[in-house]
Amino acid sequence: MTDLDAVDPLAPVRELFDLDDDVVYLDGNSLGAPPRAVADRVQEVVRQQWGRRLIRSWSEGWWEAPQRVGDKVGRLVGAAPGQVAVGDSTSVNIFKALMAAVKGTDRAEIVVDAGTFPTDGYIARSVAELTGLELRPALPDSLELTERTAVVLLNHVDYRTGRMLDMAAVTEQVHAVGARVVWDLCHSAGVLPIELDALGVDLAVGCTYKFLNGGPGAPAFLYVPAAAQATFEQPLTGWTGHRAPFAMDEGFTPDPGIARARVGTPDILSMLALDVALDVWDGVSLTDVRTKGLKLTAYFRSLVEDLPGVEVITPDDEWRGHQISLRHPDAAALMDKLIGRNVIGDHRPPDVLRFGFAPLYNRYSDARRAAEALAEIL
Amino acid sequence: MTDLDAVDPLAPVRELFDLDDDVVYLDGNSLGAPPRAVADRVQEVVRQQWGRRLIRSWSEGWWEAPQRVGDKVGRLVGAAPGQVAVGDSTSVNIFKALMAAVKGTDRAEIVVDAGTFPTDGYIARSVAELTGLELRPALPDSLELTERTAVVLLNHVDYRTGRMLDMAAVTEQVHAVGARVVWDLCHSAGVLPIELDALGVDLAVGCTYKFLNGGPGAPAFLYVPAAAQATFEQPLTGWTGHRAPFAMDEGFTPDPGIARARVGTPDILSMLALDVALDVWDGVSLTDVRTKGLKLTAYFRSLVEDLPGVEVITPDDEWRGHQISLRHPDAAALMDKLIGRNVIGDHRPPDVLRFGFAPLYNRYSDARRAAEALAEIL
Structure with a gap:
């Protein structure tokens, strides 16, 4: 999947965000990541x-x-x-x-x-x-x-x-x-x-x-x-x-x-x-953002939809936003374990796991790492 | 008036604020001055x-x-x-x-x-x-x-x-x-x-x-x-x-x-x-704050009440907050000139000049400098 990231026209935009490399942050649909420029601006x-x-x-x-x-x-x-x-x-x-x-x-x-x-x-x-x-x-x-x-x-x-x-x-x-x-x-x-x-x-x-x-x-x-x-x-x-x-x-x-x-x-x-x-x-095309969002979510979906006990409740046609929601009876506990492995999504009661994909900073490798962590936990 | 500041029990509190020494800031009743700790906390x-x-x-x-x-x-x-x-x-x-x-x-x-x-x-x-x-x-x-x-x-x-x-x-x-x-x-x-x-x-x-x-x-x-x-x-x-x-x-x-x-x-x-x-x-007594506020405003009042064209509209008994408001037909222009001399209060239409006194950071010397500037302008 390094290839997908390598050819991603939005890949350089991630550098504008202050994100740790070892964290897979898939909760930008709840709290977006900080753009690097914010800290200095607030200071000023x-x-x-x-x-x-x-x-x-x-x-x-x-x-x-x-x-x-x-x-x-x-x-x-x-x-x-x-x-x-x-x-x-x-x-x-x-x-x-x-x-x-x-x-x-x-x-x-x-x-x-x-x-x-x-x-x-x-x-x-x-x-x-x-x-x-x-x-x-x-x-x-x-x-x-x-x-x-x-x-x-x-x-x-x-x-x-x-x-x-x-x-x-x-x-x-x-x-x-x-x-x-x-x-x-x-x-x-x-x-x-x-x-x-x-x-x-x-x-x-x-x-x-x-x-x-x-x-x-x-x-x-x-x-x-x-x-x-x-x-x-x-x-x-x-x-x-x-x-x-x-x-x-x-x-x-x-x-x-x-x-x-x-x-x-x-x-x-x-x-x-x-x-x-x-x-x-600035300089980002929302069309590119949308295209990447659909690709990221499709890719993540393909990696998790066959995992045991998992039901994907996000539509798989174009009528979806940039998140994938999974239903699983142990959703709360699963999310705790994922977060323990630095894969951060969130849980909405009673049984929904949400993974948000922010095309400006999320990589295909994030989707893969999150799916792998979920598979291992399950 | 150095004496009044020297014996002011709240004088050390001013050090907790990030204020320029050459500015007489008498608008804390509109926007308080920044405590020094804010910038670092926001950064964190x-x-x-x-x-x-x-x-x-x-x-x-x-x-x-x-x-x-x-x-x-x-x-x-x-x-x-x-x-x-x-x-x-x-x-x-x-x-x-x-x-x-x-x-x-x-x-x-x-x-x-x-x-x-x-x-x-x-x-x-x-x-x-x-x-x-x-x-x-x-x-x-x-x-x-x-x-x-x-x-x-x-x-x-x-x-x-x-x-x-x-x-x-x-x-x-x-x-x-x-x-x-x-x-x-x-x-x-x-x-x-x-x-x-x-x-x-x-x-x-x-x-x-x-x-x-x-x-x-x-x-x-x-x-x-x-x-x-x-x-x-x-x-x-x-x-x-x-x-x-x-x-x-x-x-x-x-x-x-x-x-x-x-x-x-x-x-x-x-x-x-x-x-x-x-x-x-922390550690500040509101009684001290009130006492100093009354003294600061009384002192400022005594310095400005006889200036030409000025009418003090703030009560001179204890039933006043920590500001002194003056009425003057040229209030707006006067405040512009005061601010040009780094004496910052504000103006409320049509003809009111407001000078707020924040006992945690305002000094008796601020009151004196403001009154002197106003006298010179008038």
Whole structure:
């Protein structure tokens, strides 16, 4: 397999990451690895920008960072500049997106993927309770949308199985009944070609600490297309979303643009860590990333699918993200043993082993070493 | 004035901060100065915890950080352990606090300080609109509370004037009509003795980037007293507030304790920067801090109150926080000139100059140099 790595056009990108060579890190779908440049940038932010410039740094690049970094994320998800704001957690952004999506609606229901990452479902339920709409969990293959449907919240890639939905087809299906769609890109941003603008997606959210490598708990993002910004209204009306934050007006007048998606004071340390982390994408083609992701996962699948007691639950066609999930009755114990051998994936209850493949730093040899370790343990 | 600094028991604490000696930094009420230990800690978090331990760090101290760091904040505001969670912005925490405070109420109004920091008023208005309650702005001296009042949101120290409210008396006044009080401690946490538990405060929020020196946009905190936790419910039901976050349950069952105030994945870089920043309080008496704060502000006041065109709007009795605010028609231009002389305060429109005094690092000589610079400019 040295050959596959040798001819991999993305192989040199791994050098941009601070990863130990003896670790097989297959959990970038949970916490991305640190780009090397992050440590120095954070040091500069603390010692220079904060320490030397103090409060002045707010007018020397900090204030606009949520939009500036948002534009960098936008380039990776098919959003033209001025449509993505970085800040808050994914959960908070789902709340903003859903509240805005149902604002003023005369429709009756919110539909959410029944197998969604829990936080999406929890927040959707809260929004339903607050607004008096019904919450209807539904399987992506049988959404049964009608003109009662106000909004549909879906995960582009399922966190457990790695299944990828057809964003174009589902968006069209939602729009066909006049409803809105909110896409959660947590498990796809940065590894799959995504075309939010081209598909006419209504709203999207995502985290930046998985395949975008922003660091543990790095701020999330919210996409509001330009045409929808004037009517984007949600209850977290914090001062930084105001049209003139420093006027300290009594009334809230939202910024006319994407800044209205901001809430409180942006978290600069994490924001600027993410800022430099995103530079690893410079010159990288998402098509190459996708191609390598499919190859890596196909290769790993071929090595593990016949192991005893193992069931691969990730689709083996193109409708998958960059992870392979295995079901095994001893999943928890197996993962502990793998980690003991420096093969790091993760376990999701009750019986799922997840192996995430980040094409920017994972090698074919990682897939082979992980499969070999799993085979030996079994 | 060298004498005052020479006999200041807190003088050695300044050495714990990374501040240039030629800068007179009087804006710690907006952005605290960096404790020296932060840069190295952040470096360790990026290079070691994230880089070497990767995902494993979540079970090696990261996951519990919001409560652990919350307990450190709690010690500075009179809260016993297990009652403060760190995370999200102040705005988001005000939303949580107000939504929880009015949950299930049969009362009709939310009262908010009419001169409050804008975000408090904006969020209070959103909560009122969401819940169908009225929002009534009122001056702290004439709150006119009745049994129609569900909750009162007040700033302990006014961001503009520096006036401090009597937390004990006002809390009692609110409780006398059976209402709840939410205190915003943004401009007092870390510099004033605060006794949340002893006063029976219902809920409190605050930021950590001002006098707590957590760094730009560092996560905010939310205090929910133990006795109120079982009934604390708010709509930002993110997965990390769940009783068993990794069970990935379909339904949301809140953690029985303070963790239910958590929402999304905690922002670890900023959280752990704050963690070490709070160590500057080790061995420091808040009584000493308060005493020095009153002396510093009294001294600065005495030097500037007779300058031409200047009106001091900060109370000159004990009911003030650690800032002196001056009104002057050319406030904006004056502050620009002061900053040009390395005297850094800030300006709040239309005509207020603010000078914050952080007793842990500000010296009497800072007050003198600032007053001299202002006199020369005038």
